[in-house]
Amino acid sequence: MSAGTLRATRRTFLKGTGSAVLAALTIGFQWGGSTRRAAARSLSPNPATEPLFAPNAFLRIGADDSVTVIAKHLEMGQGAYTGIATIVAEELDADWTTVRVQSAPADVKLYANSVLGNLQGTGGSSAMANSWMQLREAGATARAMLLTAAAKQWQVPVHELTVDNGIVYDAAKKRRATFGSLVKAAAALPVPNTVELKDPKNYKLIGHRVARVDVPAKCDGTAQFTLDVDMPGMLVALLKRPPFFGATVKSFDATAAAAVTGVVKVVQVPRGVAVIAKGFWAAKRGRDALTIEWDDSQAEKRSSADLMSEYRHLADQPALSARREGDAATAIRAASRTLSASFEFPYLAHAPMESLDAVVKLTPTSCEIWAGDQFQTVDQANAAHAAGLEAQQVSIHTLYAGGSFGRRANPGSDYIVEAVSIAKAYGADGTPIKLQWTREDDVQGGLYRPMYFHKLEAGLDAKGALTAWRHVVVGQSIIAGTPFAAALVKGGIDGTSVEGAANIAYSIPNIDVELSTTQVGIPVLWWRVVGSSHTTFAVESFLDEVAHAAGKDPFTYRRELLEHHHRMRGVLELAAEKAGWADGPLPQSRGRGIAVAEAFKTFVAQVAEVTVDPSGGFRVDRVVCAVDCGTPINPDVITAQMEGGIGFGLGAALYGAITLKDGRVEQDNFNSYRVLRMNEMPKVEVHIVPSTEAPTGVGEPGVAPLGPAVANALFAATGKRDYVLPLIKGSA
Amino acid sequence: MPTTFLLNEKTTTLDAEPDMPLLWAIREKARLTGTKFGCGIAMCGACTVHLDGQPIRSCVTPLASVAGRKITTIEGLQSAAGKAVQAAWIELQVPQCGFCQSGQIMSAAALLENNPAPSDAEINSAMSGNICRCATYSRIRAAIHQASQSAKGDA
Numbered sequence: 001m002s003a004g005t006l007r008a009t010r011r012t013f014l015k016g017t018g019s020a021v022l023a024a025l026t027i028g029f030q031w032g033g034s035t036r037r038a039a040a041r042s043l044s045p046n047p048a049t050e051p052l053f054a055p056n057a058f059l060r061i062g063a064d065d066s067v068t069v070i071a072k073h074l075e076m077g078q079g080a081y082t083g084i085a086t087i088v089a090e091e092l093d094a095d096w097t098t099v100r101v102q103s104a105p106a107d108v109k110l111y112a113n114s115v116l117g118n119l120q121g122t123g124g125s126s127a128m129a130n131s132w133m134q135l136r137e138a139g140a141t142a143r144a145m146l147l148t149a150a151a152k153q154w155q156v157p158v159h160e161l162t163v164d165n166g167i168v169y170d171a172a173k174k175r176r177a178t179f180g181s182l183v184k185a186a187a188a189l190p191v192p193n194t195v196e197l198k199d200p201k202n203y204k205l206i207g208h209r210v211a212r213v214d215v216p217a218k219c220d221g222t223a224q225f226t227l228d229v230d231m232p233g234m235l236v237a238l239l240k241r242p243p244f245f246g247a248t249v250k251s252f253d254a255t256a257a258a259a260v261t262g263v264v265k266v267v268q269v270p271r272g273v274a275v276i277a278k279g280f281w282a283a284k285r286g287r288d289a290l291t292i293e294w295d296d297s298q299a300e301k302r303s304s305a306d307l308m309s310e311y312r313h314l315a316d317q318p319a320l321s322a323r324r325e326g327d328a329a330t331a332i333r334a335a336s337r338t339l340s341a342s343f344e345f346p347y348l349a350h351a352p353m354e355s356l357d358a359v360v361k362l363t364p365t366s367c368e369i370w371a372g373d374q375f376q377t378v379d380q381a382n383a384a385h386a387a388g389l390e391a392q393q394v395s396i397h398t399l400y401a402g403g404s405f406g407r408r409a410n411p412g413s414d415y416i417v418e419a420v421s422i423a424k425a426y427g428a429d430g431t432p433i434k435l436q437w438t439r440e441d442d443v444q445g446g447l448y449r450p451m452y453f454h455k456l457e458a459g460l461d462a463k464g465a466l467t468a469w470r471h472v473v474v475g476q477s478i479i480a481g482t483p484f485a486a487a488l489v490k491g492g493i494d495g496t497s498v499e500g501a502a503n504i505a506y507s508i509p510n511i512d513v514e515l516s517t518t519q520v521g522i523p524v525l526w527w528r529v530v531g532s533s534h535t536t537f538a539v540e541s542f543l544d545e546v547a548h549a550a551g552k553d554p555f556t557y558r559r560e561l562l563e564h565h566h567r568m569r570g571v572l573e574l575a576a577e578k579a580g581w582a583d584g585p586l587p588q589s590r591g592r593g594i595a596v597a598e599a600f601k602t603f604v605a606q607v608a609e610v611t612v613d614p615s616g617g618f619r620v621d622r623v624v625c626a627v628d629c630g631t632p633i634n635p636d637v638i639t640a641q642m643e644g645g646i647g648f649g650l651g652a653a654l655y656g657a658i659t660l661k662d663g664r665v666e667q668d669n670f671n672s673y674r675v676l677r678m679n680e681m682p683k684v685e686v687h688i689v690p691s692t693e694a695p696t697g698v699g700e701p702g703v704a705p706l707g708p709a710v711a712n713a714l715f716a717a718t719g720k721r722d723y724v725l726p727l728i729k730g731s732a
Numbered sequence: 733m734p735t736t737f738l739l740n741e742k743t744t745t746l747d748a749e750p751d752m753p754l755l756w757a758i759r760e761k762a763r764l765t766g767t768k769f770g771c772g773i774a775m776c777g778a779c780t781v782h783l784d785g786q787p788i789r790s791c792v793t794p795l796a797s798v799a800g801r802k803i804t805t806i807e808g809l810q811s812a813a814g815k816a817v818q819a820a821w822i823e824l825q826v827p828q829c830g831f832c833q834s835g836q837i838m839s840a841a842a843l844l845e846n847n848p849a850p851s852d853a854e855i856n857s858a859m860s861g862n863i864c865r866c867a868t869y870s871r872i873r874a875a876i877h878q879a880s881q882s883a884k885g886d887a
Contacts, residue, residue: 076829077827077828077829077830077866078828079828211822211825212825212827214827214830215821215822215825215826215827215830216822217830218827218830218833219818219821219822219826219827219833219837220766220806220807220809220818221764221765221766221767221805221806221807221834222766223830225768225831227765227768227769228765230763230765261749279756279760280756280759280760280769281748281749281752281753281756281760351865352829352831352865353768353770353776353778353829353831353832353863353864353865353866354768354770354829354831355769355770400829400830401829402768402829402830402831402832403829403831403865403866404829405865436769438772439770439771439772439773439776440772636825640825640828640868640871641828643867643868643870643871644828644866644867644868645867646867647864647866647867647868647869647870648865648866648867650867651867669771669772669773669775670771670773670775670776670863671773671775675863675865676867676869677860677861677863677869678855678856678859678860678862678869678872678873679856679857679860681867681869681870681873683870684870
């Protein structure tokens with residue numbers, strides 16, 4: 001092993017590294033429930049692989065040479081399991097074919113996400129960033145102990161030994177020992193205080209194309225999702241929720257529902273009326289037969305169009321400052337030329353392919369949960385509260401999630417709390433109950449990406465240089481009113497409302513970013529790439545407009561404003577180069593647009609190419625993407641996340657809209673809440689910037705620049721700019 | 733009411749209401765959970781299975797309507813085209829969350845059974861009924877072409 005980094009292990013295991021932090025969610029959040037001493041819960045060992053070597057919470061090596069990596073992060077498609085296993089296996093020098101991944105139990109003492117704070121959960125594209133040093137040390141510690149065990153056995157100095165592919169060799173390569181043969185001796189050794197990490201130039205897995213650990217099971221139907229959980233005596237529940245947000249049950253008649261064959265029980269819970277049955281179909285028919293009178297006196301009854309009118313008005317009223325540099329108002333008055341524009345963004349549903357579901361087994365003293373759980377510490381506390389138990393009486397089995405895009409991590413743990421409250425109302429007798437949401441429940445169930453109105457103004461000098469930038473954001477806060485507010489809402493500013501706007505990287509002498517937070521009874525939540533899902537569209541569209549007004553090329557104009565930001569500029573230049581930007585404009589009826597963003601410390605630029613047809617329709621032909629996410633752990637997973645982010649972002653930009661009419665959601669399934677399909681997927685090319693910086697996330701950032709890159713391409717093709725999302729109106 | 737049909741080459745009798753969607757009969761009565769529930773209205777394709785070799789949406793297919801007929805699910809996918817599709821899916825690392833992929837694979841296998849060398853337009857036409865929210869579409873397209881090539885090579 002060549003010169004590596006010497007690290008103190010125990011200290012950093014507890015503290016995490018904090019080396020790459022997410023701006024909004026890094027402020028030492030303390031979840032209320034976690035101050036109680038969590039019960040030390042060890043993973044049940046697999047008898048077949050005893051004895052086990054378990055030097056830390058992230059790794060188990062069996063006598064059969066199996067290497068089990070314990071994943072504290074949810075695998076929801078983003079490749080977290082593979083990334084986690086890769087980091088551990090790299091430092092361990094394990095045989096990749098023996099590595100498997102097991103989900104961690106809910107235990108914040110062992111498995112907190114250092115980027116999110118004292119909380120076990122997955123979000124903010126932080127899995128790699130917060131696991132990087134922790135898991136390198138976990139792997140390197142185990143490796144060091146296995147080497148020490150071999151050295152003792154052979155009576156030779158440790159430094160003479162080498163490890164390759166799960167086998168320890170002596171200096172002459174005469175003696176060899178598999179990891180499995182050393183586990184008993186290694187387990188008896190003290191855990192070292194310091195450990196040497198590999199020199200990155202010796203990486204065999206990190207930075208290479210390593211096949212995902214979850215792919216084979218996802219190609220033959222054997223991957224286990226919550227939908228697939230089955231256990232003796234399990235019942236299925238469907239919940240009838242109110243037709244308006246904020247309405248409650250006034251009264252209900254369960255006679256017809258109870259008469260449906262297979263229906264076992266009908267119970268009222270805080271969120272509505274649940275039909276519990278011996279299977280989905282009976283529960284569905286039972287729910288359809290319910291008669292419920294709702295109390296909608298406190299409900300939100302406004303229409304989204306009316307709300308947008310109010311937002312438009314608010315954009316001209318005084319708001320709170322999120323960033324102020326220089327004096328934008330004065331500079332705009334003094335400018336030789338000014339521009340202004342406003343943008344409208346609808347509510348969006350996450351609509352993961354697997355609609356929400358959870359299995360709960362509740363007794364008077366315990367609550368066991370199976371779910372594609374994204375927010376273990378929060379869910380544990382909320383489940384405990386709903387069940388009337390202590391947090392340490394709640395255990396969580398985290399399964400594969402069929403997508404999430406943020407939906408499964410929510411401060412109120414809506415679907416988990418529903419499932420627990422149904423199990424409680426059923427009698428808390430240990431009967432496993434699976435709560436299943438239908439697609440209609442999902443699309444109409446709230447926790448949407450908020451609706452926003454943006455107003456922007458710019459001042460240019462006589463040469464077209466940008467002298468002033470003013471940006472007002474109007475919309476609901478995702479964080480206000482949740483337990484996260486104390487840490488994440490500062491001076492009335494919810495950082496997630498203005499991320500991507502308040503922190504723009506462009507060098508502009510006078511910048512003024514303001515936020516007007518609205519109070520609306522529609523439940524909202526972070527949605528893939530959070531604030532940048534709307535702020536980037538507004539910033540990058542408007543900057544494009546400014547560049548054109550200044551008579552400058554939009555790429556060149558951006559590059560000059562990013563002169564001092566080498567990573568933003570780096571991805572911008574790479575995307576432009578690979579897209580052939582220098583070749584000049586595309587022919588008639590075609591257009592090329594560029595946009596760049598930073599999200600969760602990852603930098604992404606995209607160039608979109610569109611073709612418009614005479615009837616006004618258009619298609620996105622090609623997207624060239626450049627990404628800088630620090631050390632690329634798995635280039636193929638990074639590429640896949642950019643491809644997926646582009647497709648997800650394109651579906652939302654083209655069609656995504658949840659609208660309300662007098663408080664009722666107007667969409668209910670994939671026929672009215674339209675998403676991207678195969679025939680609309682553009683050709684995507686991804687280029688990864690080589691880097692030795694600490695790794696950052698890739699699950700979300702690819703979404704941010706896609707919408708504005710497409711909108712800018714449409715402008716290039718048509719000379720017209722669209723300010724209202726989605727780009728295709730009335731597409732449902 | 734019992735319905736008898738051929739499920740993955742085995743004569744199978746499932747006792748359920750005749751109007752129960754085939755999806756739920758397969759999942760909850762036959763306990764084959766590879767076929768997924770995505771929308772319940774034949775808009776997403778997660779529930780795709782083969783009925784006498786043709787892709788159908790099992791979420792809107794009443795159990796009684798398949799009496800005496802042949803149903804194949806992801807668990808019973810044995811055709812050369814099906815195997816080629818699964819191998820290409822692994823080779824090109826198609827899945828992300830994976831929830832829609834049983835349906836995608838069943839649609840792709842049926843496409844290649846009917847049309848061993850589909851064009852991009854034919855792939856669009858056959859596959860646009862299958863939603864993937866992770867948007868793995870580029871890789872699905874590439875994997876179908878690859879499976880088509882490998883099946884040709886084997887022939």
